[in-house]
Amino acid sequence: MINLEAVRFDEKGLVPAIVQDASTKEVLTLAYMNGESLVKTVETRETWFWSRSRGELWHKGATSGNTQRVVEMRYDCDQDAVLVLVKPNGPACHKGEDTCFHEVVLTAKSHEVATFGGFDPTSILSRLESVIASRAVDKPDGSYTTYLFEEGVDKILKKVGEEAAEVIIAAKNRDRGELTWEVADLLFHVMVLLREQDVKLDEVLAVLEERHAKKPEDDQ
Template sequence: MNIDGVKFDEKGLIPAVVQDANTKEVLTLAYMNRESLLKSAETGETWFFSRSRNELWHKGATSGNTQKIVEMKLDCDQDAIVVLAEPAGPACHKGTVSCFEERVYGEESGLSDYEILNTLEKVIEEREKTRPEGAYTTYLFEKGVDKILKKVGEESAEVIIAAKNRDKDELKWEAADLIYHLMVLLREQELPFSEVLKVLNKRHEKKEPASE
């Protein structure tokens, strides 16, 4: 990694904003020096410099909550860096997904657009593993792929009908049902939703239209 252009501050540090590569949620703000930046690039996992302990530290070395680096980008002034990473666990030492959990301004607006999908995927995964009695998701997994496929087909048809009827209220509910059943299918096929997003991202980068 060529870091000749990186502008470290007078203490030899550069702020590093760690962002979930899939959800784009900001996970933490830490600092890197030249050595930790190079080690991050060499190992593919985040290394930082602790200003309080005055030493390097490897994220997840003791907790196991490592961060696999997907990409690192400098800002236009080359004095700040964004690290896109895939976390193996909570980013915060308090056990939360992100260090930025405490709201200081603005109204509560619920989960972000991707967070609700990420949460739904985790709930479906948990349902498959634990199979709680009486849960609809349990019913789908116990009936198997044919039942799941049938539901995906039915919900697709209901989306089409709602759209043909120009009924936006009906359409949003039917679309939500379709997304849920599609994510159940992805789980049954052991295909993470993030893999679907990667395909969309590649198409966006290449400016390719969706397949017909």
């Protein structure tokens, strides 16, 4: 449990609060808390902040329904910033995005991360992983992802196999549109499988990075 008395507020009585998805570790937003909102957050297990523009407390999701259930809270080594790990009940951003940090300002160099049409494909995969993780926990009615998790690993494996076969057929047919569509389906079902097996996408990407970093003679 966080020690409220240890938190160091600034001269305006505020402390920055970094809100992070407890499952995917994606940073959702940066807001500010005063003493009252910090106490309310601890007591209600939902995020409360202090609006600097309106000069009042606000309960995240009070009007939109996109509340954030607090799983854990921490402060940093200087005790002047708070990290709030949450289970989001919908988008964090008022624009409907999962995270407030969806505007790309700078991307990596081309030899580090490939970008296409102004977006980073790894960001798309990260967002998809976040949605899948949420479906695995919340299991909303009518969701195809919910259906897969409820059916279990055998159903998921069957779908991975079916989609892999569809990719092969599309490639043999030399159908570019069909191939891209089927590969997207395969990636989705593989990511569902990773979640079911509790394997993070970062772990797979780390293996690819390790292989890419190998010296040419290592491939001999």
